Every structure is written in structure tokens, then in C-alpha cells.
Amino acid sequence: GENVEQHPSTLSVQEGDSAVIKCTYSDSASNYFPWYKQELGKRPQLIIDIRSNVGEKKDQRIAVTLNKTAKHFSLHITETQPEDSAVYFCAASIGSSASKIIFGSGTRLSIRP
Amino acid sequence: DTAVSQTPKYLVTQMGNDKSIKCEQNLGHDTMYWYKQDSKKFLKIMFSYNNKELIINETVPNRFSPKSPDKAHLNLHINSLELGDSAVYFCASSQVASVSSNEQFFGPGTRLTVL
Numbered sequence: 001g002e003n004v005e006q007h008p009s010t011l012s013v014q015e016g017d018s019a020v021i022k023c024t025y026s027d028s029a030s031n032y033f034p035w036y037k038q039e040l041g042k043r044p045q046l047i048i049d050i051r052s053n054v055g056e057k058k059d060q061r062i063a064v065t066l067n068k069t070a071k072h073f074s075l076h077i078t079e080t081q082p083e084d085s086a087v088y089f090c091a092a093s094i095g096s097s098a099s100k101i102i103f104g105s106g107t108r109l110s111i112r113p
Numbered sequence: 114d115t116a117v118s119q120t121p122k123y124l125v126t127q128m129g130n131d132k133s134i135k136c137e138q139n140l141g142h143d144t145m146y147w148y149k150q151d152s153k154k155f156l157k158i159m160f161s162y163n164n165k166e167l168i169i170n171e172t173v174p175n176r177f178s179p180k181s182p183d184k185a186h187l188n189l190h191i192n193s194l195e196l197g198d199s200a201v202y203f204c205a206s207s208q209v210a211s212v213s214s215n216e217q218f219f220g221p222g223t224r225l226t227v228l
Contacts, residue, residue: 032215043203043219044156087154099144099209100169101217103156 002027004092006104014112019077021107023090026071032093033066033073034101039086047088048075077109085111116140119204119220126194127228133190134223136204144168145187146205146217147179156203162187163209194227201225 003026013019025033034049050057050064050073057064061080066073073092077084087108091101117138126132138145146169147159161169162181176192187204204220 034216038154043221045219046216049216089156093215097209099161099163099207100158102158106154106156108154 002030002092002094002102004090004102004104006090006107008107009105010108010110012110012112013080015080015082017080019075019080019084019109021075021088021090021109022072023074023092023104024070024072025092025102027092027094028071029095030071030092032101033064034091035064035075036089036091036103037086038089038106044089080109080111082111082113085109117204117206117218117220119202119223121223122221123224123226125226125228128194128196130194131190131192132194132225133188134202134204134225135186135188136220137186138204138206138218138220139185140206140208140218142206142208142218143184144207144209145181145184146207147187147189148203148205148219150201150203150222152200160187160189191225194225196227199225199227 006023031052036044037047038044061078063076087106089106090104094100120135144163146161159173160179165181178190181187201222201224203222205217207217
């Protein structure tokens with residue numbers, strides 16, 4: 001069945017350094033790839049998304065890249081800050097409809113002061 | 114001005130009981146979802162409704178029954194609760210037909226504990 005794999009499961013970086021989280025997906029028809037951030041005890045919230053007709057998208061300190069051939073996509077956070085500490089989930093649409101997305105297993109990001 | 118709301122926030126109950134969780138969205142979205150997040154933080158989709166019609170029904174035990182009285186509400190009823198049902202249940206909504214964004218807006222979650 002369709003699958004999204006996410007690595008690493010935990011990541012600890014020094015404040016100010018960059019963090020990279022990687023995901024792979026199995027459904028070649030997937031065309032929508034959102035990233036959600038979930039702070040402790042809170043709800044998941046969308047931080048950035050990318051569609052298959054774009055290879056890269058940037059929003060301030062956050063960027064996402066997509067390699068459709070390899071079925072890889074990644075989240076890059078630069079100049080990390082304490083408030084970036086959270087669990088991050090990648091996701092991919094199943095087929096060409098965005099009505100169903102499959103989430104990765106999550107990455108717990110900790111920012112060391 | 115809550116976009117997606119759920120009640121109750123916490124639910125503690127005994128095995129074998131029947132319970133319901135309610136969800137409402139005031140965003141005018143046409144699609145609503147129920148997700149289960151277990152202790153390892155895995156987010157798994159359970160159900161999705163589009164304009165009151167069931168469109169996604171994952172391999173969920175038939176003890177779980179969603180009901181959508183209108184497109185702004187999606188409730189989840191669980192019969193004969195089991196220990197393994199303990200988790201946080203999130204409701205979400207989105208406007209799937211939107212070209213600009215398919216963002217799913219999540220509710221605050223309902224933490225269900227089965228004793």
C-alpha cells in the first residue's frame with residue numbers, strides 16, 4: 001500500500017544551526033506534499049506545502065525541496081530557534097486528489113541553547 | 114473564534130462503554146476527517162467525509178462509526194471501548210476543491226483514556 005517514510009525520528013541541533021528532515025513516498029501519482037508542525041500538547045499545524053510542479057519552495061527560514069524522480073522531499077530549517085522545537089510531520093497525497101494524505105512517522109526536533 | 118472545535122477535550126472511561134466525540138468547523142469547508150494519534154505520535158487517518166458523504170474509510174474496527182449530520186459537523190461514536198482505543202483523536206477539515214491550498218485545519222484533539 002501507499003507509504004511515507006520519514007527520517008530521522010529524533011534530531012537535536014544547536015540553536016542557530018540548520019535542521020534537515022527527509023521523507024520518501026511510494027505513490028508515483030502523489031502531487032501534494034505538506035509539512036505539519038506539532039508543538040507539545042497542541043494540534044498539528046501546516047507550516048509549508050509544495051506541489052509536484054515545483055521543485056523548491058521557501059518561506060523565511062523554512063524551505064522544502066521535492067525530487068519527483070527519486071520520490072524524495074525534504075524540509076530545511078535554517079537559523080534554528082528554541083520555538084522550532086516540536087514534532088514535524090511530512091505527508092503526501094494519495095493519488096492526484098488532496099482529499100487523502102498519508103503522514104510520515106514524525107521527527108522530534110530539539111533545539112539546544 | 115475557533116475554526117475547528119472538538120468536545121470533550123478529555124475523556125476517561127471504562128472498557129466496554131460507548132462514547133462519542135463531537136467536531137464542528139466554521140470555515141465553510143466541504144471535507145472533514147478523523148485521525149487517531151497514538152502514544153508514539155503516529156497520525157493515522159480513520160475517516161473522511163465530503164459534503165456529508167463518506168469518502169475514506171480506513172481499516173478501522175466497526176465499533177467506530179462516524180456521523181455527519183451536515184457538512185459543518187462530523188461526530189465519532191465508539192462502541193465497546195477497548196484499552197487499545199486510548200489515544201488522542203483529532204478532527205480536521207479542508208477545502209479539497211481549492212486550487213490555492215489544501216491545508217487541513219486540525220481541532221485541539223480529544224484525549225481518550227480507556228481504563
